[in-house]
Amino acid sequence: MLNIEKIREDFPILKRKVNGKPLVYFDNAATSQKPQQVIDCLVDYYSNHNANIHRGVHILSQEATDLFENARIKLQKHFNASKAYEIIFTSGTTHGINMISNGFSDLLGVHDEIIVSALEHHSNIVPWQMLCEKTGATLKVIPMNVKGELEMDNFRAMLSEKTKLVFVNHVSNALGTINPIKEIIDLSHAVGAAVLIDGAQATPHLRPDVQALDCDFYVCSAHKLCGPTGIGILYGKESWLNKLPPYQGGGEMISEVTFEKTTYADLPHKFEAGTPNIAGGIAFGAAIDYLNGIGLENIAAYENELLNYGTKRLKEIEGLKIYGPETNKASVISFNIENIHPYDIGSIIDKLGIAVRTGHHCAQPIMDFYKIPGTIRASFAFYNTKEEIDIFVEAVKKAKTMLS
Template sequence: MNKVLSHTTLDVEQIRKDFPILKREVNGKPLIYLDNAATSQTPQQVIDVIVDYYSNYNANIHRGVHSLSQEATDAYEQARIKIQKHFNAKLSHEIIFTSGTTHGINLVANGFSSLLKKGDEIIVSALEHHSNIVPWQMLCERTGAILKVIPMNTDGELVISEFEKLLNPNTKLVFVNHVSNALGTINPIETIIEKAHNVGAAVLVDGAQAAPHIKANVQELDVDFYVCSAHKMCGPTGVGILYGKEEWLKKLPPYQGGGEMIAEVTFEKTTYADLPHKFEAGTPNICGGIAFGAALDYMNTVGFNTLANYENELLEYATSQLQAIEGVKIYGTSKHKTSVISFNVGNIHPYDIGTILDKLGIAVRTGHHCAQPIMDYFKIPGTVRASFMFYNTKEEVDTFIASLKKAIMMLS
């Protein structure tokens, strides 16, 4: 693993050598990958862990007495402990492996079906990904609970004074993302958690977009649930975690039934296993969990403060370059952002810009980014979104800007 040169400077060229995909070309041009908010790329160190698992100790876990099963079990549970330490959870069994952020949110929403009644209130924010909206709408349909929304302003920030007005003794659950995937806004989750707890409500934070850039300390935050995905953190797809306070995880019923999550099964009655297995029915993504731990090792070696500082430099540089282009409008202008820029150019459709950029080897995301209420607020069909990670460079930003200018000229 590459060494960090200083507290604020990365040896980016050395780091880029860890990512095989960055060497490829797209449409005859060197790949410039600016779709990191959707999925980050994977370093060779994590790829090697995946290959090692399938080459040397691929076996089912927890149930086998043979050596391969024990090796796989040990590696999987060591990954859980790595994740516990990374997020500073009090107990390792407060870390539940999931298939990703969406799975974690649905697990909690399903559990609250038995805890809510008609007239109870739950609060979502206007900045949410569809994955942190739809499960709660479904929960309201099942229980008769009422869904309320924290509004946003034109800078793409939540209006906390309005949130305070929504809170009351009927508020049972508040769910908000740590960082907006569409705009990059960093939400004031410390304030939100404290105010929600003051009325006795639990809080779930969607950390999918924050976790690659901000090292969340769940005990310090005093958050009840925190969810994220490995594939946005240099890890594989199909695996993530739900952190939940032990007392809440004990209250929630199992999400799925099957093997692994049971203590004893008879045709008369089944008793459930202790945490964390109560929520981990079936054979898990064993390799994915182990690789998630390896990805966290990689990112922690880089250092979260270091990578965040560098990514912020990229954000500021790209923002200033974009603002100099006539007709560009940036959506999400909060002072507190991660390295995401959503923008449009005049009346040009974002899809058309994205298509031309792809022909020039540049990967960006276009559309509503599974955050349609945000687009409806701004009265737009979608945006072009460029999102950066610590392996991107200012030279790539320069090429992106030059290519964007070419696209605008072609489409104007």
């Protein structure tokens, strides 16, 4: 049983008011709030250890290097990667996806096919479209049904020896759908295709085991995991990371440089050109420690309680429609009210101190499928409460009355 009031004390922003009202923060799918432990970690690094890493013989550089590499080990253990150097620090999920897209640009040709799903965020659509433009490969899309689930029979029919890459999110940011990624990975591997999983929305709610999943690549961002912005990871199987070329050239990613030829450094440095977000990487490790201290299983169970309670309360509102699956989903409720634009609801409840997301959530193809301009998305985290949901529901009711 989580002590929610004690947990909320760790998050200073939850004490603030917005428009004179206590903040109700239900935009966790966009970014999570940060506990004091993570904020203190950032302050401590810049106050006591700030130096560049891997390069200096002085004590500050050695301390910073140790802190940064220890964070990598924490992330390796959290995701159960086989080796620490299979964890590549990135600026976030989008960066990791683009690294792999760029790496495959010399490995694909006009007869090859790659597959994405209809439930993807734009960051897991656009890089693959760009890759197809470069290589002449064909992009195919796993269709979705009205429940917000992938049509797996269609996916099976798409797969062939032409399929080289498959990309799918673990959890839909727009609908909360938890996709059957283990089945997708196994089916893809059966035809020799590599698989990248976008874990940006999954990792705040569950703990992926990349070896058990057997995925080739897994990407996520720290800022959705109570960590800072501007830092994330790409997990890649060692065999694939050795096969792919570096994404950027510069310092750190080299073994030897002459004007005639450069040889590249070993993993993970081959993919980490330049000075990284050192403080961010260390604080990502602190965020993982914080979440594991609470327990991802405990977080998932409590967030499911919030999801069920919020769904039940919102269904009290006449004319309200929820999009996406009813079960097997993360703590996201994406909805509209008949004949009212989502932006108008979001604007009114913001005046009451409630933060939600409105729009297409960088998943415009999903909105086109439902023939809507967007949705109101309430996304819950483990520091939210049922009392906040009650405030939110009453605010939505008030907004509906004002706009009807």
